[in-house]
Amino acid sequence: MAHHDFTPQVYYSAMGSHEPVMHLADGDSVSTTTVDAGGGDASGEQATAGGNPQTGPFFIDGAEPGDTISVTFDKLVPNRKFGFASGAIAPIVLDPEFRPKFEDDRNRLEWEIDLENWTASPVGFDDLPLRNLKLPLDPMVGCFGVAPPRGQAISTATSSTHGGNMDYRRFVKDTTVYFPVFVEGALFHLGDGHALQGDGEIVGTGIEISFDVAFTVHLHKGKTIGWPRAENETHVMAVGNARPLDQALQHATTEMLHLLEQDYDLDARTIHILMGQAVEDEVGNFYDPAFTMVCKMSKDVLASIGAERQPN
């Protein structure tokens, strides 16, 4: 259970079987940094080309195809005072025939990040009601995951069973995310921090910014899952990444069935009836090449029926 410090030198814009930057044992943690979606670092300098460049990959010792790894975010903090975002909702999010009319061309904007007061404010809109907007920071990681199967390397613009660019606003500090292992060592990558983001990432960006990050990894030897899963203080979650939203939600809902059977040892009938009346769904992103939907179940509800988290 060692703690490692890591300073990235190289970044990847596809998740694949790249040379690992470090070996981690079950329970190890790492402090490192991520650049923003455009490749900018803590100083605002261009550290690498844009496109959700990833820090890593980290090799998890002992992880083999068919296993599961988990990553807990111990720290996710913007490490500079400005982020950037798009200023227009993406066409795919709106009715096909609708054409928004803007009176300016401020389609890209800077946000001021106030780490003391933990808020973000758009810069350069003194002429609009927008000048009053201060949103609380809610730092999340947009893109992270493991190397995919079949010798693939998959662009960090998109997502699939291996994770990737899920852009889900609940992937925040103290959340644990589980990934299927497809290659030896799993090869965990992470990047694309958002100071905050609305549901769906409908302008095509959150507030994009570089991060100081710390995370802890665990290896769940012999446990096989189909899609990323997650857990926070209140919920367990299953993630589906696909288009259309329907298929993403089908994957997420089906994976939640497996989660409740595998992790809580529940029978099919209990699971179906429980989910029917108590499941919660959230939209991750409705913009990237694969959309993300998340199916959630309250841990309080699970506890109320005596369902207990199984070891591993």
Add this chain to the structure above:
Amino acid sequence: MAHHDFTPQVYYSAMGSHEPVMHLADGDSVSTTTVDAGGGDASGEQATAGGNPQTGPFFIDGAEPGDTISVTFDKLVPNRKFGFASGAIAPIVLDPEFRPKFEDDRNRLEWEIDLENWTASPVGFDDLPLRNLKLPLDPMVGCFGVAPPRGQAISTATSSTHGGNMDYRRFVKDTTVYFPVFVEGALFHLGDGHALQGDGEIVGTGIEISFDVAFTVHLHKGKTIGWPRAENETHVMAVGNARPLDQALQHATTEMLHLLEQDYDLDARTIHILMGQAVEDEVGNFYDPAFTMVCKMSKDVLASIGAERQPN
């Protein structure tokens, strides 16, 4: 601003230009009842054929095509001690190749409704962990709306711009829902109460039950909207009903743009940037012939930038 009591004698399973049961003026309220989705009433008797039978329609005096009416739910209370629900997640919600395996055929179940403790419990599962399940009641109306345009009568199995079978779990007491008016008098119908429901109505039912209902109507003369909208203590909402989920969310997101411009007098740039980082989405139903997605905006956030609800 009269209050009316109404006892339904006839029910409709399509929303259309049926003979109105009562005329209501702007501000009037009504106390009435709804039967459950299967046509059962407070005594459990079969009052009419199943299929989300509707109480009404109510004629709103002065409402003409191009206007908007709103309905506030003042009371939504189950009026008997049992509801029913399906016991299996619908195939359309799951991966196409996935086949759940049950050890019993309890695909339909009764739920006991405890109005004193405000809980619901599944009946007949003493052999399963399900026996411990007690969910808090959260009564909502699954299907309600107005007569559609073009001389149509649309089945209460589905939904569209006129409302209908939206099965959205936030359509609860103290929520106000707005509908476009397509025919003279608007012709408001309501039915299909659920004691509670999970996101997506993924077993194809909530806990289906008959209700005692009270609601107040208002006429928003000269105001034109495209899709149902809603408001509760914390949020304004825009509703989209279509397949796939993508199209439903496109409708909802586009209608939210219109809502923020029309109801809060905001400019396009403010709206796009605000929605991009602060919008919230919810799944209504992911089962009916048209799915329902809801796009929400926090009223606190709107207040924080000085945006004020416009009259009408």
Add this chain to the structure above:
Amino acid sequence: MAHHDFTPQVYYSAMGSHEPVMHLADGDSVSTTTVDAGGGDASGEQATAGGNPQTGPFFIDGAEPGDTISVTFDKLVPNRKFGFASGAIAPIVLDPEFRPKFEDDRNRLEWEIDLENWTASPVGFDDLPLRNLKLPLDPMVGCFGVAPPRGQAISTATSSTHGGNMDYRRFVKDTTVYFPVFVEGALFHLGDGHALQGDGEIVGTGIEISFDVAFTVHLHKGKTIGWPRAENETHVMAVGNARPLDQALQHATTEMLHLLEQDYDLDARTIHILMGQAVEDEVGNFYDPAFTMVCKMSKDVLASIGAERQPN
């Protein structure tokens, strides 16, 4: 097997249980006319409001819910010398972010119909290569069907199990189309003739024109189908109407399974293997509120394995 002449006086823009204009017996045929999608008649006068107004409905004597009727088009001929069409592909057919750039605003155009040479030519484009375009006429009916179930009346803008605005270019002369019967008398409606149309009706119109029409009806007593089916000289077909295209094609493919079992008495294994390697698919429309996909099977292939059309 009488022949009737019918001159429409009233037109409907929703398919529903309207007062029938005429009773027809099994085997009867009718000569009548249809107005164009905008309500224009043979003289180009506005005979009724636009929106795919329908001639009919015709009551088929003896038809009851659970039966099937069929309609064979004996004659489909434009009855005037000009049609109209849209001049721009609809946004829903193109990539969301794509914005076509036109140098003119000729978004609506007239087509000259030459019945002698059986061609159509766009009018008013002497400045463009388009001036040379002459397409062979291929007259088809865009919108036709029967009254839907559950007391519904469904807009002629859309389609479902009852038929409706399917806009499929193979619904031409000598094609027989089968519809499920949902109400007594079936109530057959037809309208919306196109002089010709591309796959998908991607500009949102074919070449819209009024028609002289003759058709023959048959009653298939006791035969129940799920979706419209059709037959021409070379193929049997099953139609699915829904969004997205995926769902339309799922309906069409599933109905073809039923067709081959019911109409050709084939076993499931033969049907699956045969369809797998020999099925053909076509796009009806990719524009209307419900899209249309058609699943086809060659009658020669069916004959080659000895499969015989069953009576009724």
Add this chain to the structure above:
Amino acid sequence: MAHHDFTPQVYYSAMGSHEPVMHLADGDSVSTTTVDAGGGDASGEQATAGGNPQTGPFFIDGAEPGDTISVTFDKLVPNRKFGFASGAIAPIVLDPEFRPKFEDDRNRLEWEIDLENWTASPVGFDDLPLRNLKLPLDPMVGCFGVAPPRGQAISTATSSTHGGNMDYRRFVKDTTVYFPVFVEGALFHLGDGHALQGDGEIVGTGIEISFDVAFTVHLHKGKTIGWPRAENETHVMAVGNARPLDQALQHATTEMLHLLEQDYDLDARTIHILMGQAVEDEVGNFYDPAFTMVCKMSKDVLASIGAERQPN
């Protein structure tokens, strides 16, 4: 314009920047072989692991990102006497709630390939009408394309802008297919021959078989395209690969707009009006992770308006 013979030693199940097996100049041709989707070669031996293993990649000299290459299939002939196929339509192709019922478990079958009479017949169904089935061979390549952008390696189970597993039945002898170049040398791969296939590849396979193949490559220097395009004796085509079918058809239709502007020097208005009434659409596959739709335009129609193929 040299001709090369190539005997593959290694196969790839992801398209990416693998070591090229041979350099080809503009106009060169190659004779080689492909193994079947399961990795079986001409002798029926397992030459490599399954999953659409690819012959190649071939490096096209001078090809750089932003260019286009084309491949013409000069020969596509099965090189053994049996193929295999699935015997059941895939769940994703059928209505979600539909469950086919088979009386046997022959879910995988062999097809006898008669190269003399140019037919295929299913083996082992003497008890069913299927015993009489003889379909004409129509050999096509299911999976081929170039290395994708961004350092990706994409599984040969799926498809995208780089081509891949498109499973379109018109990719036959004498067809020329165009691909965008994303990496130096383009890196052309091919495999997954089908003796024949129905539209949609709805059982999840064509008749899978190993091939003798010959093809000629050309480099279209400085020409940039967005998606695969194709041309045969009668049509030009644009291909879209995505889910749902809607998105695939949006890509294909948008690419056809570009094709007609770029390759035939037509103006936007002519293109929109022409496509509206004369476009043809086909389903490639409706089974793989990305579906394939093809948008086609008749070369006769283009010639009739004087549109001429531009050089390059």
